[in-house]
Amino acid sequence: MAATIPATTIAYFKLLYPKYEGTSDxxxxxxxxxxxxxxxxxxxxxxxxxxxxxxxxxxxxxxxVFYPKATPIKGVTAYYDQDRDFTSSDVVDSDSLITTxxxxxxxxxxxxxxxxxxxxxxxxxxxxxxxxxxxxxxVTGSTGTFTADSVVSLAGVTGNASIKGTVMSWDPxxxxxxxxxxxxxGDAKFGGFETGQVVVQGTGAxxxxxxxxxxxxxxxxxxxxxxxxxxxxxxxxxxxxxxxxPGQSSISERDDSASLVRVGQLAPEVKDxxxxxxxxxx
Numbered sequence: 493m494a495a496t497i498p499a500t501t502i503a504y505f506k507l508l509y510p511k512y513e514g515t516s517d518x519x520x521x522x523x524x525x526x527x528x529x530x531x532x533x534x535x536x537x538x539x540x541x542x543x544x545x546x547x548x549x550x551x552x553x554x555x556x557v558f559y560p561k562a563t564p565i566k567g568v569t570a571y572y573d574q575d576r577d578f579t580s581s582d583v584v585d586s587d588s589l590i591t592t593x594x595x596x597x598x599x600x601x602x603x604x605x606x607x608x609x610x611x612x613x614x615x616x617x618x619x620x621x622x623x624x625x626x627x628x629x630x631v632t633g634s635t636g637t638f639t640a641d642s643v644v645s646l647a648g649v650t651g652n653a654s655i656k657g658t659v660m661s662w663d664p665x666x667x668x669x670x671x672x673x674x675x676x677x678g679d680a681k682f683g684g685f686e687t688g689q690v691v692v693q694g695t696g697a698x699x700x701x702x703x704x705x706x707x708x709x710x711x712x713x714x715x716x717x718x719x720x721x722x723x724x725x726x727x728x729x730x731x732x733x734x735x736x737x738p739g740q741s742s743i744s745e746r747d748d749s750a751s752l753v754r755v756g757q758l759a760p761e762v763k764d765x766x767x768x769x770x771x772x773x774x
Contacts (some may be wrong), residue, residue, distance in 0.1 A: 497540040497713065499528040499724035503674075504714060508725050509699070512732065531724060534758055537771040538562040539713065539720075541619035548612040550603045553605040556656045557597045559772060560618055564595030568616035570607060580611045596771070620720070620727035621713040626660055628711075629669045629685065631703035638669055638693050638701055647690035647702060655685065669703065723765040730759045 494768060495587035502520045504514050512520070538561050548558045550572075570589050573582040588603035598614060605611075638644065639661050657671035673685070685691065685705060693701040714721050758766070 496525075496532060496538070497621070499522060499531050499539065500522045500603060500721045500728070501625055501714070502624070505722060505725045505728055506648065508722070509729055512729075515732070520728065523731055527724050527727045527731070530727070530758055531766060534763065535766055535769045535771060537769065538618075539620050541566075541617070541622045543617050544619075545609040545615050548614065550605050550608045552613050555599065556612075557599045558612060559597045560614055560616060560674045561771065562618035563771065564614075565591050565598065565616050565618040565622075566595070566600055566607065567700065568598070568614055568618075570598060571613040571615075572603070573613075574602075574608050574611050576608060576610060584774070600617050608609050610687065621702055621711060621716055623672075623712050623716060624721075625671055625712050625714045626672055627657075627685070628709035629671060629691065629705050630707045630709065631667050631669050631691065632706050634647070634664070634667060634701065634703040636693075636701035637664065637761065638703075642691050642693050644669070644671060644691050646685070647692045667703070667706075668709075689695060689774070720749070720769065726765070727758055727762045730762070 501526070502517050505520055505524070506515075528539070538544070540562070542562070544560065544562050546560050551555060567590070568591060570584040571578040572584055573579070584600060584603060588601050590599050590601055591597070592599060595618075598616070630764045640659050640661060641661050644657055644659055657673045660670040660672055662669055669691070672684075685708075687705050687707060689705050691703055691705055710716075
């Protein structure tokens with residue numbers, strides 16, 4: 493199974509549902525992991541954008557179409573080999589290979605094949621987003637090297653210590669600083685960092701590496717697919733409410749009552765939000 497990215501974050505969940513502000517982060521994190529897997533099972537697709545390798549049976553030799561589990565697809569190399577060695581000589585020529593317009597499938601066109609099991613290998617980049625809420629800051633005027641796992645914040649952070657993030661990677665060639673925002677200040681997607689601000693590794697007078705934020709690259713799940721993130725938060729809230737009623741078919745509170753779904757199943761309203769992302773079963 494592909495590595496799953498969380499469908500939401502603790503901070504984003506608490507932002508949507510402030511009444512859980514005092515709930516243990518460990519409890520919410522465990523529910524996020526569980527719900528993220530449930531969402532991938534229901535949608536029959538992998539959320540994380542990454543490089544994948546999948547194998548397919550050849551069932552219809554004439555102009556077959558294959559549907560990988562991480563879509564939309566961005567770049568693919570296909571191999572066809574009845575012996576399943578998959579060497580460079582087995583690569584399907586680009587003129588005989590197309591990605592469907594919706595980015596969901598890979599088709600062979602005018603390419604001679606025969607029926608066989610696991611005779612097609614696809615190596616491709618695909619998925620919805622590379623992370624849940626990482627943000628890439630393109631910076632200028634860097635005074636040094638940003639170190640992975642170090643803390644970055646705004647220059648003059650004293651009095652505004654909540655505006656910070658963790659360095660995930662630093663590309664000095666392109667001056668791209670990838671951070672994990674660790675605050676819900678300002679825009680929940682950006683963690684309060686804005687263009688034109690000076691970001692510093694360390695805090696206050698101890699900071700030794702500075703750079704000015706030039707642009708944002710906010711390709712992440714929260715920014716690009718807020719309906720999935722919201723669906724995850726909705727399911728987590730549902731499980732927070734029902735986790736102390738194992739085996740019950742309904743719960744009542746004051747004048748209201750609600751039917752319960754079985755453990756491991758998504759609530760109907762959550763499924764409604766996710767249905768558009770369901771991958772056809774192949």
